[in-house]
Amino acid sequence: MSDASVATALRSAASLVVIEAPAGCGKTHQGAAYARDIASSKANRLLIITHTHAACGVFAERTAGLGRHVEIRTIDSVIAQIGAAYHAGLGLPADIATWTRRTKDGHKVLAARLAQLLARYPIVASALAVRYPTIICDEHQDSSADQHAIVMALLHQGAKVRIFGDPMQHIYKDDASVGASPPCDWDTLVGQADAHADLDTPHRWSNGCGDLGNWTLSARATLKAGGRIDLTRDLPASVSVAFVENVAQHPQGYQLSDAKSVYGAEKKSNSLLILARHNHVVRACRGMFGRRLPMWEGHTRRALEVLVDAVRDANAQPGKIAAAVVAFIGAIGKGFSPSAFGNRFEQEARELCTKSSRGKTATIQELAKYIVDQPDHRGVAAMLRRLAELRASDTGFSDIAFDHHSEYWDAIRLGGFDDLEAGLAEITNRRTYSRPHPPAKAISTIHKAKGLECGGVILLGGDVKSFPEKPDARCLLYVALSRAKDRLHIVASRTTPSPLFIV
Secondary structure (H helix, E strand, C coil), X not given: CCHHHHHHHHCCCCCEEEEECCCCCCHHHHHHHHHHHHHCCCCCCEEEEXXXXXXXXXXXHHCCCCHHHEEEEEXXXXXXXXHHHCHHHHCCCCCHHHHHHHCCCHHHHXXXXXXXXXXXXXXXXXXXXXXXXXXXXXXXXXXXHHHXXXXXXXXXXXXXXXXXXXXXXXXXXXXXXXXXXXXXXHHHHHHHCCEEEECCCCHHHCCCXXXXXHHHHHHHHHHHCCCCEECCCCCCCCEEEEECCECCCCCCCCCECCCHHHHHHHHHCCCEEEEECCHHHHHHHHHHCCCCCCECCCCCCHHHHHHHHHHHHCCCCHHHHHHHHHHHHHHHEECCCHHHHHHHHHHHHHCCCCCCCCHHHHXXXXXXXXXHHCCCHHHHHHHHHHHHHHHHHCHHHCCCEECCHHHHHHHHHHHHCCCHHHHHHHHHHHHHHHCCCCCCEEEEEHHHHCCCCEEEEEEEEEECCCCCCCHHHHHHHHHHHCCEEEEEEEEXXXXXXXXXXXX
C-alpha cells in the first residue's frame, strides 16, 4: 500500500486505525507527520504511547517544537501516571513509582488493576479520553492484555486511536494476564479496525543501500511464512556471512574459532551495533574487543535497583551492605570477585575494620571503612568512587572493569541525595528525559537494540541456541537483521546451525 494511502487512513474519521509497519518502512515519519497535523490546532492534545524509551526519543526528535500539544510516554509511565491520580480507587499508595519497583511484577499488577478500574467505572476512561482525544500507539504488538485493554477503554469512550505495530517484531513473552483482560491478538485487532493499511516501502535504506532494504523485507516475509533464510546464495553485496563456531568450553561462554571476519566488519563501520540474543554473549564480546567497545545499557538499571533494595533492607548493617556492593559490581563488571576482593571486603565490613592490615588488604579495608563509617547509600557511593580511582591508579586493582559504566556511576550519583528512594526516582527521571543515545559503536542485546538503527550490524550467535525453531526467535532474528542501514555481517554456525537459516 502506498504511503499516501496510509496517510489518508490516519487522517480519516475512523475511530480505530491499525497500520502494520515493518521496520524501516516509514512508521515514525507517518506517525510524526500525523502528530504535527493534529497539534497544529492548539485545541488538540495528542498522546504518543511507546514501549521503549528509545522509541520515545525518536518520536521526540521528529516532533520537536510541538511543545505541550504532544505528550510522549512509555505505556508503563502512562499507566503509572494515571495510577497515581486514582491510587485510592486502586487501593495503592500515592507513591506509585516506589510501589511498582518494590512489588513483584509491579507494572503488570498496576496495569491489571487500572484495566479493571476503567471497566468498572467508564466515567474515568471518559475523563481520560477528553484529556487525550487522539492517541498514537507505537509497537502495539508488544502490549500485554491489560495494557491493550486500557487503550481500548479510551477508544470506547471516544478517543481516536491510531495503532502502529508489526507482528514480526513481537519479541516479548506473552505473559498470562494478571487481570481478566483478553490477550492482544494482532489479527483480531486488524479485524476490529475501522481502517487498516500496510507500510511496505523500505525508506530506511533509500539513501544508498536499496538492495539491503529489499533483502531485509524479503527475509521478513520468509520468516513470517515459516521459511528459512538462505545464507548460501543471492545475497546483496551489503550482506556478508561468516561460518564460525563457538568453541567455548563453558555453557555460558562464547569464543569464536576465528574472529577475523568480526574484527574486519567492525573496522569497516563508523556507525555499528554488535548484536546477540543472550547477555553472556554480549559480555564475552566486550572482552573479545578488549573492552574497547562499550555496551549499550538502554534505560533499565536492574542491578542498581537490586542494590538499592539491599541497602534499604540491610538496616545500616555494614556487612550486609558490603555483600550487596560485591553482588552489584559482579553484575555490572568484572574483577571485584569474592576470591580477589569481595570476601575480604565483606569480612572487614562485618568486623568494622578493627584489625590492623597492610598492603592490598589495607586498601581493601580502606574501601570497607567508607561503609562502616556511613552504612547507607552515601557510604556505598563514596566507596564506589574511591574504587574507580584505585582502578586507574593502583595496579593491584587494574583488572577491575565496569561493563555497565553508566549504571556504576548512577550508583555513585545516589550519594548526592539524602533520601535513597527519592534519589533513585530523580536519577531515573533525568535519564528518561535526557533520552540518551548509543555511542557510535556499541555492543547490545537484540532486545535493547529494538527501535534503534545504525550504519552497520554484526549479528553474533547465529546458531540453534540463539535462534531455535520458535516464533519469538523468528521475531528476534528479524529485529536484529533490520537494524542495519548500510552493511550487515552475520556470524552463523554449520556445526549447530539455526533452523531459521539455510547454511
